[in-house]
Amino acid sequence: MPVKRVEKTPMPERDAVLRSHDFGEVNEGYGIAHAQFEAERCLRCQDAICIDGCPVRVPIPEFIHEVAKGDMRSAAEILRSSNPLPAVCGRVCPQEVQCEEQCSVGIRFKPVAIGYLERFVADWEMEQTDIDITANLSRDQKVAVIGSGPAGLVCAGELARLGYPVTIFEALHAPGGVLRYGIPEFRLPKDVLDWEIEQLKKLGVEIQCNIIIGKTITMDQIMGEMGFKAVFIGTGAGLPSFMGIPGENLNGVYSANEFLTRVNLMQANDFPNADTPVMVGKRVAVIGAGNTAMDTVRVALRVGAEQGLVVYRRSVQEMTARVEEHAHAIEEGVEFHWLTNPVEILGDEDGWVTGLRCVRMELGEPDDSGRARPVPIEGSEFVIPVDNVVLSIGNKPNPLLLQTTKGLEANKWGCLVVHDGSSETSKEHVFAGGDAVTGAATVILAAGAGKDAAAEIHEDLSALVQ
Amino acid sequence: MAKILEKRRLTPITQLYRVDAPLVAKAAKPGQFVILRVREGGERIPITIADYDREAGILTIVVQEVGTTTRYMGQLGVGDEILDLVGPLGMPLEIPVEGHVVGIGGGFGSAALLCLMRELRARGDTTTIINGARGKDLLILNEELTEVCDNLELCTDDGSAGFHGLVTDRLQQLIDGDGPGRPDSVVAIGPMPMMRAVTETTRGADIPTLVSLDPLMIDGTGMCGGCRVTVNNEVKFACVDGPFFDAHQVDFQEAVRRNKMYVKQEQDSKDRSECMKLAVGQD
Ligand SMILES: Cc1cc2nc3c(=O)[nH]c(=O)nc-3n(C[C@H](O)[C@H](O)[C@H](O)COP(=O)(O)OP(=O)(O)OC[C@H]3O[C@@H](n4cnc5c(N)ncnc54)[C@H](O)[C@@H]3O)c2cc1C
Ligand SMILES: Cc1cc2nc3c(=O)[nH]c(=O)nc-3n(C[C@H](O)[C@H](O)[C@H](O)COP(=O)(O)OP(=O)(O)OC[C@H]3O[C@@H](n4cnc5c(N)ncnc54)[C@H](O)[C@@H]3O)c2cc1C
Numbered sequence: 094m095p096v097k098r099v100e101k102t103p104m105p106e107r108d109a110v111l112r113s114h115d116f117g118e119v120n121e122g123y124g125i126a127h128a129q130f131e132a133e134r135c136l137r138c139q140d141a142i143c144i145d146g147c148p149v150r151v152p153i154p155e156f157i158h159e160v161a162k163g164d165m166r167s168a169a170e171i172l173r174s175s176n177p178l179p180a181v182c183g184r185v186c187p188q189e190v191q192c193e194e195q196c197s198v199g200i201r202f203k204p205v206a207i208g209y210l211e212r213f214v215a216d217w218e219m220e221q222t223d224i225d226i227t228a229n230l231s232r233d234q235k236v237a238v239i240g241s242g243p244a245g246l247v248c249a250g251e252l253a254r255l256g257y258p259v260t261i262f263e264a265l266h267a268p269g270g271v272l273r274y275g276i277p278e279f280r281l282p283k284d285v286l287d288w289e290i291e292q293l294k295k296l297g298v299e300i301q302c303n304i305i306i307g308k309t310i311t312m313d314q315i316m317g318e319m320g321f322k323a324v325f326i327g328t329g330a331g332l333p334s335f336m337g338i339p340g341e342n343l344n345g346v347y348s349a350n351e352f353l354t355r356v357n358l359m360q361a362n363d364f365p366n367a368d369t370p371v372m373v374g375k376r377v378a379v380i381g382a383g384n385t386a387m388d389t390v391r392v393a394l395r396v397g398a399e400q401g402l403v404v405y406r407r408s409v410q411e412m413t414a415r416v417e418e419h420a421h422a423i424e425e426g427v428e429f430h431w432l433t434n435p436v437e438i439l440g441d442e443d444g445w446v447t448g449l450r451c452v453r454m455e456l457g458e459p460d461d462s463g464r465a466r467p468v469p470i471e472g473s474e475f476v477i478p479v480d481n482v483v484l485s486i487g488n489k490p491n492p493l494l495l496q497t498t499k500g501l502e503a504n505k506w507g508c509l510v511v512h513d514g515s516s517e518t519s520k521e522h523v524f525a526g527g528d529a530v531t532g533a534a535t536v537i538l539a540a541g542a543g544k545d546a547a548a549e550i551h552e553d554l555s556a557l558v559q
Numbered sequence: 560m561a562k563i564l565e566k567r568r569l570t571p572i573t574q575l576y577r578v579d580a581p582l583v584a585k586a587a588k589p590g591q592f593v594i595l596r597v598r599e600g601g602e603r604i605p606i607t608i609a610d611y612d613r614e615a616g617i618l619t620i621v622v623q624e625v626g627t628t629t630r631y632m633g634q635l636g637v638g639d640e641i642l643d644l645v646g647p648l649g650m651p652l653e654i655p656v657e658g659h660v661v662g663i664g665g666g667f668g669s670a671a672l673l674c675l676m677r678e679l680r681a682r683g684d685t686t687t688i689i690n691g692a693r694g695k696d697l698l699i700l701n702e703e704l705t706e707v708c709d710n711l712e713l714c715t716d717d718g719s720a721g722f723h724g725l726v727t728d729r730l731q732q733l734i735d736g737d738g739p740g741r742p743d744s745v746v747a748i749g750p751m752p753m754m755r756a757v758t759e760t761t762r763g764a765d766i767p768t769l770v771s772l773d774p775l776m777i778d779g780t781g782m783c784g785g786c787r788v789t790v791n792n793e794v795k796f797a798c799v800d801g802p803f804f805d806a807h808q809v810d811f812q813e814a815v816r817r818n819k820m821y822v823k824q825e826q827d828s829k830d831r832s833e834c835m836k837l838a839v840g841q842d
């Protein structure tokens with residue numbers, strides 16, 4: 094029987110002072126006892142509306158019921174049947190605006206900790222040694238997947254399960270997309286990502302790194318001489334935006350992408366054992382308030398900054414970061430400057446950052462995004478002394494592939510255009526999904542898009558052989 | 560991975576490599592570059608494609624050993640694999656003016672002129688290369704460069720070979736009508752001070768000039784913005800918009816300053832890699 098308890102079973106966490114100096118995972122994960130205790134809170138609703146909140150429609154009450162019963166194997170099977178990346182999503186999904194926002198328990202109490210349970214089951218699965226995966230590539234129509242972020246990985250896995258030989262082409266020297274170079278180890282251990290990639294390889298998926306489609310080889314070559322019958326584009330939205338304010342090219346100014354890539358992909362935290370450095374002074378200001386900004390400021394603390402600051406022109410209500418990341422950042426001592434808009438980055442005579450000139454803002458009428466528009470308060474300029482500034486104000490799709498591929502359409506933001514309700518692009522047998530189509534979004538949306546595209550590719554290729 | 564097929568020492572700190580990289584060789588165009596990494600935990604560094612053989616699938620690169628990664632590279636031998644090599648990156652060089660093109664090379668930059676000048680000559684341009692160095696022993700690839708252009712001019716600071724003086728002194732003479740005569744366009748590849756001096760020389764004479772900027776890079780695909788440079792008051796990403804830019808519009812001061820961002824760390828890393836080298840030697 095479901096048990097009424099107001100609070101979620103707390104996630105065991107590492108001490109904020111200790112953890113803010115290393116890259117070990119912050120959330121330690123439920124043990125079996127926590128998981129079963131929490132699973133009892135689920136009401137097993139007939140009409141489980143939490144499922145509507147999940148972009149890939151995980152049968153939430155079903156898997157949670159198995160956890161309550163102690164049948165982790167069944168729980169894992171149910172979870173995986175709908176979400177190909179449960180260990181990742183359980184850690185990084187913004188549950189508070191997805192499944193957990195809908196949860197009926199949440200009307201009066203705190204919602205069931207669906208994300209924590211999802212992570213628990215996925216972690217249990219990773220520890221099993223007797224789960225057998227073997228490649229069964231029974232078909233001969235080859236499929237190419239461009240990009241190895243969540244969209245590409247999931248699409249490739251689904252196609253391999255259907256029997257298609259799949260090759261993933263990745264521009265960087267290691268696969269994973271944002272999961273590799275963006276989201277830091279203390280939130281998503283690289284072991285989790287590596288395990289997922291290992292499973293794909295067992296399924297027979299081939300991953301070729303260091304290949305940029307549009308530079309090393311073209312789409313025409315893929316579909317022509319290389320003999321691929323269909324292509325999935327999952328190239329993400331990796332082009333960083335800058336603000337265009339004076340001082341952006343001073344030494345000590347980074348895009349969040351560069352800052353995070355130096356650490357996550359190039360291991361600058363281990364410099365000089367690793368060869369890539371990152372430059373952090375005592376005070377690091379991060380501009381923006383999304384997940385990327387939270388990750389950046391917390392990484393800054395871990396690579397030596399004494400004070401991390403987040404500067405955002407809107408208020409805490411408009412912040413797009415996951416609630417948990419914001420809470421963790423506060424615990425770790427990050428200073429938040431809401432309603433504060435940077436107008437200039439100041440530097441010394443040698444060109445090094447010394448401060449951030451800002452103007453205070455107040456909220457006005459709602460803007461296009463429906464959020465209150467921040468308007469500057471006249472005469473409120475002030476300077477925050479800082480040694481580094483990291484811009485985390487958004488990313489756009491990378492135009493590299495578009496520039497060299499004829500017949501591929503994009504909209505004015507550079508996002509690939511797909512047919513309504515499908516992942517078909519303007520080019521025959523070419524499909525796309527994830528951030529490349531939606532603009533910067535979420536892991537689960539990208540994963541879901543990869544999965545849907547795999548089904549469409551299957552249909553498209555099946556029609557070809559008949 | 561890309562296997563080293565041939566290796567040749569050009570100067571005490573410069574080596575030429577011929578590398579098995581069929582996909583890159585097939586796609587490469589003059590002016591583009593690759594990014595490579597030579598060990599786990601290693602840095603990604605950009606290196607210009609000096610030449611390519613499409614049929615054989617071979618790339619030629621020339622690496623000057625200035626710091627940690629380039630020195631690790633120097634320790635690799637024939638048969639060894641370069642851990643990661645990706646490319647071709649950047650925009651191929653486009654020189655609109657047909658006529659007399661003068662390519663100026665210094666340091667590893669002279670190597671980058673190989674495929675470039677061959678191609679320009681093939682399309683009908685008159686081609687001159689000014690190959691410069693401090694002294695005779697540091698001049699690289701004279702034989703190879705002779706074959707790809709109409710006139711090869713050597714310049715040394717100490718006068719030990721060719722013209723006695725800076726490349727810009729010789730360039731000024733050409734502009735004034737000496738030797739192969741006034742250039743219709745100039746392209747300079749080499750150390751920043753040299754490119755800057757060339758830029759000032761051609762600015763007055765109003766000769767279209769391109770320089771190859773070499774900011775610090777990571778991904779080389781437009782993802783990090785670390786390579787940003789200011790050209791004509793606009794921010795550009797050198798890895799995707801460049802590396803060649805209109806010299807007369809480049810903010811050199813900023814470019815030089817940004818390249819010095821990690822001088823201290825680079826020195827630490829270099830000292831350390833030297834210690835490691837010694838340690839290996841003692842085994
Ligand atoms: C720092 C950070 C933190 C985030 N935190 C969260 C979070 O907590 N929760 C959440 O749900 N979402 C989060 N997101 C968003 C989420 O990571 C993305 O929405 C998701 O990764 C998009 O997946 P994708 O597969 O579409 O693209 P990406 O993950 O961007 O992967 C695209 C891949 O394609 C490669 N590629 C690009 N062009 C080419 C080419 N021409 N040839 C070959 N390869 C190419 C790229 O190198 C890259 O590896 C975060 C994003 C960032 C940057
Ligand atoms: C597009 C492009 C093409 C290039 N082509 C070549 C090439 O064909 N052959 C070649 O030998 N080098 C080339 N370089 C320069 C090369 O990438 C750097 O020398 C290399 O990154 C240095 O790495 P390192 O670890 O050995 O030295 P580091 O430890 O990183 O640096 C050592 C010293 O070199 C200086 N330095 C570092 N990077 C640069 C740079 N980009 N430009 C000038 N000085 C620098 C540092 O300030 C420092 O004093 C190119 C650079 C770019 C951007």
Ligand code: SF4
Binds near residue numbers: 147148182183192193
């Ligand atoms: S995938 Fe995300 S939204 Fe769906 S149930 Fe899991 S945590 Fe909730």
Ligand code: FES
Binds near residue numbers: 775778781782796797
């Ligand atoms: S090197 Fe990262 S954007 Fe140019």
